[in-house]
Amino acid sequence: MPPGLKDVAARAGVSIKTVSNVVNGYVHVAPATRARVQAAIDALGYVPNIAARQLRSGRSGVIALAVPELQSPYFAEIAGLIVQAAERRSWTVLIDQTDGQAERERDLVEGLRRHAIDGLIFSPLALAGEELALRDGTPMVLLGERVWHGPADHVAIDNTAAAADATRHLTALGRRRIAAIGVQNRPSAVTAHQRLAGYRAALAEAGLPVDPALEIPAESFHRADGAAAMARLLDLDSRPDAVFCFNDLLALGAMRTLLSQGLSVPGDVAVIGFDDIEDGRFSTPTLSTVAPDAPRIAQLAVELLAERLGEGAAAAGAPRELRVDHRLVVRESTAG
Amino acid sequence: MPPGLKDVAARAGVSIKTVSNVVNGYVHVAPATRARVQAAIDALGYVPNIAARQLRSGRSGVIALAVPELQSPYFAEIAGLIVQAAERRSWTVLIDQTDGQAERERDLVEGLRRHAIDGLIFSPLALAGEELALRDGTPMVLLGERVWHGPADHVAIDNTAAAADATRHLTALGRRRIAAIGVQNRPSAVTAHQRLAGYRAALAEAGLPVDPALEIPAESFHRADGAAAMARLLDLDSRPDAVFCFNDLLALGAMRTLLSQGLSVPGDVAVIGFDDIEDGRFSTPTLSTVAPDAPRIAQLAVELLAERLGEGAAAAGAPRELRVDHRLVVRESTAG
DNA sequence: GAAGGACTATACAACGTTGCAGGACTTAAG
DNA sequence: CTTAAGTCCTGCAACGTTGTATAGTCCTTC
Numbered sequence: 001m002p003p004g005l006k007d008v009a010a011r012a013g014v015s016i017k018t019v020s021n022v023v024n025g026y027v028h029v030a031p032a033t034r035a036r037v038q039a040a041i042d043a044l045g046y047v048p049n050i051a052a053r054q055l056r057s058g059r060s061g062v063i064a065l066a067v068p069e070l071q072s073p074y075f076a077e078i079a080g081l082i083v084q085a086a087e088r089r090s091w092t093v094l095i096d097q098t099d100g101q102a103e104r105e106r107d108l109v110e111g112l113r114r115h116a117i118d119g120l121i122f123s124p125l126a127l128a129g130e131e132l133a134l135r136d137g138t139p140m141v142l143l144g145e146r147v148w149h150g151p152a153d154h155v156a157i158d159n160t161a162a163a164a165d166a167t168r169h170l171t172a173l174g175r176r177r178i179a180a181i182g183v184q185n186r187p188s189a190v191t192a193h194q195r196l197a198g199y200r201a202a203l204a205e206a207g208l209p210v211d212p213a214l215e216i217p218a219e220s221f222h223r224a225d226g227a228a229a230m231a232r233l234l235d236l237d238s239r240p241d242a243v244f245c246f247n248d249l250l251a252l253g254a255m256r257t258l259l260s261q262g263l264s265v266p267g268d269v270a271v272i273g274f275d276d277i278e279d280g281r282f283s284t285p286t287l288s289t290v291a292p293d294a295p296r297i298a299q300l301a302v303e304l305l306a307e308r309l310g311e312g313a314a315a316a317g318a319p320r321e322l323r324v325d326h327r328l329v330v331r332e333s334t335a336g
Numbered sequence: 337m338p339p340g341l342k343d344v345a346a347r348a349g350v351s352i353k354t355v356s357n358v359v360n361g362y363v364h365v366a367p368a369t370r371a372r373v374q375a376a377i378d379a380l381g382y383v384p385n386i387a388a389r390q391l392r393s394g395r396s397g398v399i400a401l402a403v404p405e406l407q408s409p410y411f412a413e414i415a416g417l418i419v420q421a422a423e424r425r426s427w428t429v430l431i432d433q434t435d436g437q438a439e440r441e442r443d444l445v446e447g448l449r450r451h452a453i454d455g456l457i458f459s460p461l462a463l464a465g466e467e468l469a470l471r472d473g474t475p476m477v478l479l480g481e482r483v484w485h486g487p488a489d490h491v492a493i494d495n496t497a498a499a500a501d502a503t504r505h506l507t508a509l510g511r512r513r514i515a516a517i518g519v520q521n522r523p524s525a526v527t528a529h530q531r532l533a534g535y536r537a538a539l540a541e542a543g544l545p546v547d548p549a550l551e552i553p554a555e556s557f558h559r560a561d562g563a564a565a566m567a568r569l570l571d572l573d574s575r576p577d578a579v580f581c582f583n584d585l586l587a588l589g590a591m592r593t594l595l596s597q598g599l600s601v602p603g604d605v606a607v608i609g610f611d612d613i614e615d616g617r618f619s620t621p622t623l624s625t626v627a628p629d630a631p632r633i634a635q636l637a638v639e640l641l642a643e644r645l646g647e648g649a650a651a652a653g654a655p656r657e658l659r660v661d662h663r664l665v666v667r668e669s670t671a672g
Numbered sequence: 673g674a675a676g677g678a679c680t681a682t683a684c685a686a687c688g689t690t691g692c693a694g695g696a697c698t699t700a701a702g
Numbered sequence: 703c704t705t706a707a708g709t710c711c712t713g714c715a716a717c718g719t720t721g722t723a724t725a726g727t728c729c730t731t732c
Contacts, residue, residue, distance in 0.1 A: 002451065004688055020690060028413065028709055049451045051390040052688035055717050069416065071614070074721045076412045080405065095431045097419055115338065115385045115718095118653070174559055221617040252618050259620040278407070279615050282559040282588050284595040341720055351682050356720060362678055389717035391687050451688095679728075689717085698709075 003044040012040035023048060057333070063305060064117045066096040068125040072249065073277040075123065078143070081298035082121060089306060098125065114201060119305040125188070139308035141301045145190045146321050153304040154321040157292045159191055162326045163198025166290050167244050167270050169328055171206035175242035175270055178203065179214040181229040182246025183252060195246045195274070214240055218250060226253025234261060241269060248273035248280045248289055255283065255333065270334040285332030292326045300324065339380040348376035351370035359384060359557055399641060400453045402432040404461040408557070408585065409613040411459065414479070417634035418457060425642060434461065455641040461524070475644035477637045481526045482657050489640040490657040493628045499534025500660045502608050502626050503580050505664055507542035511606055512580035514539065515550040517565040517590060518557060518582025531582045531610070550576055554586060562589025570597060577605060584616045586626055591619065591669065606670040621668030628662045636660065
């Protein structure tokens with residue numbers, strides 16, 4: 001029903017291939033012919049059929065982005081930024097939610113969509129290591145720490161250093177009983193492991209003991225988990241005077257528990273989070289946090305993919321691991 | 337490079353079409369043949385090529401969802417729900433951010449992707465009315481109030497009634513100077529118009545005057561806009577004792593300004609929002625709001641699209657407009 | 673014992689596009 | 703004047719899939 005090259009060609013009185021050449025900006029087309037073809041294109045409202053183009057060329061112009069969940073502000077922000085970065089290369093981004101389920105992550109890597117996408121930007125939660133190696137030739141960029149050594153590029157901040165920075169900020173304020181919220185034991189929870197490591201390192205640096213009772217696990221990284229974890233901390237004989245939460249949502253949940261118990265933040269307990277989501281800039285009190293350079297993460301992820309998709313040279317190089325900066329953002333929840 | 341029907345057929349010693357029949361679950365295939373073909377499929381790791389399938393059938397199995405911005409929790413939630421609903425029909429959702437720019441909305445409706453998607457769920461911000469009529473045969477479902485009378489289905493809550501409910505809640509608490517934040521004059525800002533209408537209706541109902549000084553505009557519906565609008569209200573000679581914000585982000589921003597000025601919520605000023613995003617359940621104080629039945633909106637939108645995509649009958653019916661329920665959620669920001 | 677139907681499998685064409693090979697013509701170089 | 707190079711355009715084949723048409727086999731049923 002919609003017009004194809006054939007219809008345009010008929011109207012302009014040229015061959016199908018010539019129309020194709022005009023559409024693709026091939027140089028050796030006489031200006032007069034080009035104009036005539038263009039007029040026909042405009043008149044008919046011709047739009048190239050992507051499916052046919054892809055079938056022919058193998059490229060779809062679509063990259064997939066797989067994140068655990070869009071509802072989480074951090075991932076929503078990253079997604080938005082990646083869409084913008086991809087747009088500059090006129091790529092379309094197909095966003096997938098894995099809900100952190102291994103099965104869905106696997107489906108994505110192996111599954112139906114394999115032909116439909118040129119590349120994949122993946123923020124794995126459940127899958128770790130070699131399981132991801134299943135993927136065939138399609139280039140993949142992983143967001144987050146390097147969890148395996150297959151042929152995929154990585155873009156991440158230095159989680160351990162960043163967590164240490166956050167914790168060090170608390171020790172510098174003179175806090176002595178500093179809790180951590182967000183510990184996860186699953187082997188694939190690399191991010192949590194590294195933030196825990198950074199936390200412990202900063203404690204050691206300040207000569208403070210590591211107290212297992214202050215390291216609170218969290219099933220997932222949502223406000224409710226943070227609220228529940230804080231409640232557990234308040235049940236302790238001697239409650240902490242500061243908390244480092246492995247992300248901002250946990251921190252917001254923790255603050256909610258503190259404030260609803262009549263405690264003051266940062267008076268009684270200082271709270272610091274991780275991610276610098278917008279919520280933390282408008283909460284009461286505003287939330288101190290560690291801000292990863294999210295725009296840069298997005299930009300680099302897309303660039304790495306573009307290199308892999310580029311012709312020859314860079315396409316086959318060794319997997320790369322790129323570090324992105326982070327910075328400490330001090331707000332009311334830890335400020336004097 | 338990846339195996340096709342041809343390769344599977346060769347390995348199983350059958351025709352290409354027979355493999356196709358097995359893949360598509362055609363009934364009249366002898367069990368033995370089916371098993372042999374399936375074995376070949378598994379052995380080769382065959383995955384159907386969607387592009388070819390689409391080229392042949394005209395259907396891509398992809399629907400597009402266009403929202404103003406993913407960063408906004410309400411849209412992120414809707415997007416997540418729609419992805420889930422679409423998954424049950426094994427559709428893939430292509431999420432587009434329009435950033436509320438007319439041009440991007442237009443591109444989407446007319447543009448390149450026209451062939452690539454079977455249907456479109458659209459939450460328009462900048463475009464109104466007949467401009468959307470440009471779209472050819474592709475079915476479209478609009479989220480939000482009916483802004484035109486072209487051939488598209490609509491799914492929305494009754495914004496006017498919901499806004500009146502929120503405002504009525506404030507009058508019932510005995511508040512007399514009730515402000516509104518989020519007024520927009522653009523003709524396409526239908527949602528804002530209707531919430532304003534509901535607000536005014538509830539004031540009238542309570543015998544309160546409409547005071548233009550209390551109707552504060554907002555460029556967009558983000559926390560920063562809410563914070564700025566609240567600051568303007570606090571500059572008034574006599575400040576309001578309650579605020580109805582047209583969404584929760586505005587409300588969170590407004591609360592931030594109030595609390596940072598040392599005012600109490602709801603003691604000095606009661607605040608109510610709209611959307612029931614998660615942030616409001618963990619803010620301090622927790623935020624009263626109007627909760628649209630988002631899961632139902634998502635479900636209906638996908639169902640309507642499915643009907644239009646279905647064979648014959650329902651596909652060509654008159655455009656429908658579906659109402660979804662909402663309910664008032666009272667939390668600390670308005671509770672005694 | 674013949675006619676009809678259900679079952680099983682195949683071949684061919686087509687979807688809309690682009691790469692390749694090549695033809696016809698023009699201009700520049702020797 | 704011949705050859706080479708450049709320009710402009712065209713036809714054919716192929717990408718991987720599925721709908722239609724067809725044909726052979728086997729089982730009913732009268």
